[in-house]
Amino acid sequence: MNRDERRFSVIMAVYDQAYELKENLTAFLTQQYQPGYQVVIVDESSTDETPDILKLYKKDYANLYSTFLPKSKGYALSKKQAYNIGIKAATNDWLIFTNANYAPVNADILQAINDQFDDTADLTLGYLTKRSIKLQAFYDVDEAKDHITRMERRLQNVRNRKRYHYRRGLYDFIIVKKSVAFDMLKYYELKPSFVQRQALRWRIFWKNMFSRYEYITYLSKE
Secondary structure (H helix, E strand, C coil), X not given: CCHHHCCEEEEEEECCCHHHHHHHHHHXXXXXXXXXXXXXXXXXXXXXXXXXXXXXXXXXXXXXXXXXXXXXXXXXXXXXXXXXXXXXXXXXXXXXXXXXXXXXXXXCHHHHHHHHCCCCCCEEEEEECCCEEXXXXXXXXXXXXXXXXXXXXXXXXXXXXXXXXXXXXXXXXXXXXXXXXXXXXXXXXXXXXXXXXXXXXXXXXXXXXXXXXXXXXXXXXX
């Protein structure tokens, strides 16, 4: 498949994020991307207005698909469960895992990513700044094990720690081939000890000090 035909499924798991969806969802749904794309939202048993907001948006945007992760009594929900559902619901070969806390800064970021990222890599991590994106490619999912293990529950905090966040492996989104996405999820339930977490931090730091990445610049939203 060439770049002009590549389609993405943007996947988000949300819980009690009615405010964030009101503020940011429109920007996710109105990207200027000619091949087309879909946004998949998995509601993790929200107790606020999240389900109602999703219903309203689905009336106006055909590229929005939402589903619900029921909370079983006595069992905690996990991002792995939510993303498992999101992967199954996705209709495209390339998936982008992100969160609803921050909207894309302009309408052509998805096009910029498509034009620059290396599609021979199984998984790519994206790091956002105010006017640029860094794309870090991993040609096998297992190569990204340290990054995923450390960060899987911390995506919402990344934007508040911009300084050197690439060196620290604090990514904002993940691009992954659907064919290997389930392999990525096996790292989401790992629970490293304090000592193991410190080792992860240093391994990521030294790897990213010398890693190559694609750099995308774009115009900020006026």
